[in-house]
Amino acid sequence: MSSRNRLISLAVLVLVGVIAAVTALLNGGGDSGSPAAAKSPSAPAAAATRSGTAPKPTAPAKTPTGGPTWVPTSTALADVCRSKLPSQAIDTLNLIAKGGPYPYRSDGIVFENRESRLPRESNGYYHEFTVVTPGSDDRGTRRVVTGSGGEQYWTADHYASFQEIDPRC
Known part of the structure; x- marks a missing residue:
């Protein structure tokens, strides 16, 4: 994999992480009340x-x-x-x-x-x-x-x- 492809993959992963964090905060924040925490x-x-x-x-x-x-x-x-x-x-x-x-x-x-x-x-x-x-x-x-x-x-x-x-x- 070229360094450009690695950089793009890393950028996508970071973006997904940021979106997940913002979504969790908008949905009440904290792990204890999140549906994902309740379902694990x-x-x-x-x-x-x-x-x-x-x-x-x-x-x-x-x-x-x-x-x-x-x-x-x-x-x-x-x-x-x-x-x-x-x-x-x-x-x-x-x-x-x-x-x-x-x-x-x-x-x-x-x-x-x-x-x-x-x-x-x-x-x-x-x-x-x-x-x-x-x-x-x-x-x-x-x-x-x-x-x-x-x-x-x-x-x-x-x-x-x-x-x-x-x-x-």
């Missing part, structure tokens, strides 16, 4: 992913007043209040929080995000869980997908669309 998997979650078991989602962060905080992972995704989900989805979320037992053998498997409708993460970051569909003879189309950083997503149409679950409401 903890060591236990990463170890659980490697061992083939579904990680237990982390509890939402607390504000100084004791109430949960919530930062959406993507402004491109609509969000839905937990209380607005069907009762079967609440049942699934409660099972996830307890670590099971799950009604279907495939619950907790890695969700590969092949449709790229969730934020891009490394393979093994997301896990899917069935939401029972009354009247269906199979798993149906409803799922909860969790991320290793504690985020939770709802789909009623078998991954055609997702909403991020807001646990505050």
Whole structure:
């Protein structure tokens, strides 16, 4: 690679770094409140992913007043209040929080995000869980997908669309 190409590559890297720093500052600054910091998997979650078991989602962060905080992972995704989900989805979320037992053998498997409708993460970051569909003879189309950083997503149409679950409401 010529020195000119190296210089151009270095300039591009510096520019990307500056843009990322300015974006972080404009989005509230500091690492503790940024969505990226909230999404980085903890060591236990990463170890659980490697061992083939579904990680237990982390509890939402607390504000100084004791109430949960919530930062959406993507402004491109609509969000839905937990209380607005069907009762079967609440049942699934409660099972996830307890670590099971799950009604279907495939619950907790890695969700590969092949449709790229969730934020891009490394393979093994997301896990899917069935939401029972009354009247269906199979798993149906409803799922909860969790991320290793504690985020939770709802789909009623078998991954055609997702909403991020807001646990505050």
